[in-house]
Amino acid sequence: MPDKTVENEAGKEALKKLRATRKDQIAAATSRVKEQRREVKAIKESLADSELTVPELAAATGLPVDQVLWYVATLKKYGEILEGPKAGSYFRYRLGQPPAGEPEAEQESTN
Amino acid sequence: MGSRQNRRFDALVLGGGIAGLEAALNLAEQNFAVAVVEKDASIGGKMIRLSKVFPTLDCSSCITTPKMAAAAHHPNIALFTYCEMQTLERRGEDLVAGILQKSRYVDVEKCIGCRQCEYQCPVLVPDAEQGGFAARKAIYIPFSNAIPQKALIDTDNCILCGRCAKVCPTQAVNYFEQPEEFHLTAAAAVIATGFEAIPLEDKVQYGQGRIPNVITALQMERLLAPHGPYNRVLRPYDGMEPDSIAFIQCAGSRDQSLGVPYCSRVCCMYAIKEAMLLSGALPLADIAIYYMDIRAFGKGYEQFYQTAQAMGVNFVKGKAAYLDPGENGAVRVRYESQEATGGVQVAEHDLVVLSLGLVPAWDPQGRCLLSTGGDKFIKTVKPKTAPTLTDLEGVFVAGAAAGPKDIVDSIAEAGAAAMEASRYLSKQ
Numbered sequence: 369m370p371d372k373t374v375e376n377e378a379g380k381e382a383l384k385k386l387r388a389t390r391k392d393q394i395a396a397a398t399s400r401v402k403e404q405r406r407e408v409k410a411i412k413e414s415l416a417d418s419e420l421t422v423p424e425l426a427a428a429t430g431l432p433v434d435q436v437l438w439y440v441a442t443l444k445k446y447g448e449i450l451e452g453p454k455a456g457s458y459f460r461y462r463l464g465q466p467p468a469g470e471p472e473a474e475q476e477s478t479n
Numbered sequence: 480m481g482s483r484q485n486r487r488f489d490a491l492v493l494g495g496g497i498a499g500l501e502a503a504l505n506l507a508e509q510n511f512a513v514a515v516v517e518k519d520a521s522i523g524g525k526m527i528r529l530s531k532v533f534p535t536l537d538c539s540s541c542i543t544t545p546k547m548a549a550a551a552h553h554p555n556i557a558l559f560t561y562c563e564m565q566t567l568e569r570r571g572e573d574l575v576a577g578i579l580q581k582s583r584y585v586d587v588e589k590c591i592g593c594r595q596c597e598y599q600c601p602v603l604v605p606d607a608e609q610g611g612f613a614a615r616k617a618i619y620i621p622f623s624n625a626i627p628q629k630a631l632i633d634t635d636n637c638i639l640c641g642r643c644a645k646v647c648p649t650q651a652v653n654y655f656e657q658p659e660e661f662h663l664t665a666a667a668a669v670i671a672t673g674f675e676a677i678p679l680e681d682k683v684q685y686g687q688g689r690i691p692n693v694i695t696a697l698q699m700e701r702l703l704a705p706h707g708p709y710n711r712v713l714r715p716y717d718g719m720e721p722d723s724i725a726f727i728q729c730a731g732s733r734d735q736s737l738g739v740p741y742c743s744r745v746c747c748m749y750a751i752k753e754a755m756l757l758s759g760a761l762p763l764a765d766i767a768i769y770y771m772d773i774r775a776f777g778k779g780y781e782q783f784y785q786t787a788q789a790m791g792v793n794f795v796k797g798k799a800a801y802l803d804p805g806e807n808g809a810v811r812v813r814y815e816s817q818e819a820t821g822g823v824q825v826a827e828h829d830l831v832v833l834s835l836g837l838v839p840a841w842d843p844q845g846r847c848l849l850s851t852g853g854d855k856f857i858k859t860v861k862p863k864t865a866p867t868l869t870d871l872e873g874v875f876v877a878g879a880a881a882g883p884k885d886i887v888d889s890i891a892e893a894g895a896a897a898m899e900a901s902r903y904l905s906k907q
C-alpha cells in the first residue's frame with residue numbers, strides 16, 4: 369500500500385485507482401451534488417432580496433415544499449440562512465453569513 | 480480508546496447504550512477490566528437521542544452525557560466504537576467475541592474533532608440522527624455530543640473529491656482504510672444490545688412512510704430536542720407550525736397481524752411525555768392520543784398521565800386502523816372508537832406520530848448459542864429470581880436486549896447484571 373497522504377504522487381495514484389473502483393457510486397453521488405447545488409442556489413437567489421416562508425420559497429423556486437424545508441433546515445444549521453419573524457403558521461427565512469471556510473457553491477473538483 | 484488488536488479483558492459489555500454503560504461502569508468500579516463494544520460511531524444508545532425523559536422530564540442528553548464521558552475516561556474501560564459484535568462463543572474458560580471494526584476512513588488517534596472536513600465537504604446527505612429532516616455531510620461527526628468526537632466518511636455518498644484530506648489539520652483522513660475483524664476475549668459478558676423500532680416502511684396501513692407528516696416517535700424526539708433539525712416543532716412537509724397533532728398508540732404492538740404480539744411497554748409513557756412537551760412548545764395546539772388502554776406502570780407514572788390529562792391532552796379510546804393523506808399535508812386517521820359514540824370515525828390532524836412496536840436490535844441466531852424467547856428478545860432463565868441470567872454460562876443480559884423497558888428498569892437491570900458478572904468473575 370502506498371503512502372496514504374493524498375498530496376504525494378503515490379497517494380494521488382492510489383486515489384485515482386480507488387476512484388476507478390467506486391466509479392458508479394461516485395457518478396451517482398456527483399450528479400446528486402450538482403442537483404443540490406442548483407437547488408441551493410435557487411433558494412439563496414430567491415432569498416437575496418426578500419424574506420420568505422417555506423411554501424413561498426417552493427413557489428418561487430418550483431421545488432417541492434418538503435425539499436425546500438430540508439435545505440432551509442440544513443442551511444440554517446450551517447449559518448447560511450436565518451429564521452425571521454412568523455407569518456401566520458409559518459416562519460420567514462432570510463440569508464445569513466456563511467461560516468468562514470465554507471466553500472462557495474461554484475467550486476467543484478471531483479479529481 | 481482500545482486499539483484494534485485481539486485483546487483480553489475481565490468482562491465484555493456488548494452494546495454501549497445506557498444499560499451497557501451502567502453495567503460497564505459498575506464492573507470497572509470494582510476494578511475489572513471492561514471492553515464496551517458499540518456498533519454505532521458514538522456510545523449512548525437511544526437515550527442520547529431523546530429530548531427529555533419521563534417521568535421527571537430531565538433533559539436526556541444532560542443526564543446521559545456524564546455517563547458516556549465517565550465510561551470514556553475510566554481507566555478500566557476500553558471503548559470499541561463503530562464495532563459490531565458478530566459472534567460470541569464459549570471456548571473452555573473463555574468467552575470469545577468476534578468483532579467487525581467498520582471503516583471510518585478517519586484515524587481516530589489523529590482526529591481532533593475540529594469539523595473542518597465537514598464544513599468543506601460538498602455533499603449533503605439526509606441525517607438519520609435528525610430523523611432525516613436536515614442534512615449532514617458525507618464526512619461528519621455523528622452529533623454534537625457524540626463520544627468519541629471523531630469524524631467518519633459515508634462512502635455511499637462520498638465523491639472522493641479530496642477536500643477533507645486537504646483541509647484536515649492532523650492528516651487524519653485515510654480513504655484507504657479497510658474494515659477489520661478481530662477478537663476480544665473475557666471470562667464474562669453482558670449483552671446490552673437494546674432494541675429497534677419496527678420500520679415504518681413495513682406498515683401498509685400507516686402509509687409505509689409515504690404519507691407526508693406521518694412520523695415516528697423517535698423522529699418526534701428530534702423535533703422536540705433543543706438541537707433538533709428546526710430548533711422548534713414544525714411539520715416536516717412544509718415548515719408549518721402544527722395546530723393539531725395526534726399520537727397513534729400500539730402502532731404495530733399487541734397485534735399478531737402486525738408482527739409484534741406483545742406490548743412494547745414504554746410507548747404509552749413516551750407518547751404522554753411527547754404530548755406534554757408539545758403542549759409546552761405549542762400551547763395553542765390540540766393534541767390527541769389514540770389508545771387501547773394506557774399502561775402507566777412505574778413509580779410516578781400514573782400521576783404523569785393525570786398531569787397530561789389536566790394539561791388538556793385529549794385521550795381518545797380507539798384503535799387507529801388506517802391513515803390517508805388529507806388536504807394540504809393533513810393526515811386523515813380512521814379509527815374504531817371505543818367511546819360512547821362507537822363505530823368507525825375519521826379525524827384530521829396536521830401531524831401524526833406513530834408509537835411503533837419495539838423489536839430486538841441483535842439476533843443471536845447463527846452467531847451465538849444464546850437462546851431467545853418467543854418474542855425474539857434474549858431469554859432469561861430465571862426471570863423471577865435472577866432476571867439477568869441467560870442460558871450461556873458467564874453471559875448476562877441487561878436493558879432492552881431482554882425485552883422493551885424504560886430507562887429506570889434498564890439501569891436497575893444493568894446494576895444487577897454487573898453484580899452477577901462480578902460474582903461470577905470472583906469465583907473464577
Ligand SMILES: Cc1cc2nc3c(=O)[nH]c(=O)nc-3n(C[C@H](O)[C@H](O)[C@H](O)COP(=O)(O)OP(=O)(O)OC[C@H]3O[C@@H](n4cnc5c(N)ncnc54)[C@H](O)[C@@H]3O)c2cc1C
Pocket residue numbers: 493494495496497498499516517518519522523524525526529531532533534562563564565671672673674675676696697700745749752840841877878879880884885886887889
Ligand atoms: C421514542 C422513544 C422515547 C423514549 N422515551 C423514554 C423516556 O422518556 N424515559 C424512559 O425511561 N425511557 C424512554 N424510552 C425507552 C429507552 O429508550 C430505553 O429504556 C433505553 O434506551 C434502553 O437502553 P438499552 O441500553 O437497553 O438499549 P439501547 O438504547 O437500544 O442501546 C443498545 C446499544 O447497543 C448497540 N448494539 C446493538 N447491537 C449491537 C451489536 N451487534 N454490536 C455492538 N453494539 C450493538 C446499539 O447500537 C445501541 O447503542 C424511549 C424509547 C423510545 C423509542
Ligand code: SF4
Pocket residue numbers: 596599600601602617618632633636637638639640641642643644
Ligand atoms: S472526499 Fe468525500 S467526504 Fe471528503 S470532502 Fe470530498 S466528498 Fe466529502
Ligand code: SF4
Pocket residue numbers: 585589590591592593594595596597629630646647648649650651652
Ligand atoms: S478528520 Fe480532520 S478535519 Fe475532520 S474533524 Fe477530524 S481532525 Fe478535524
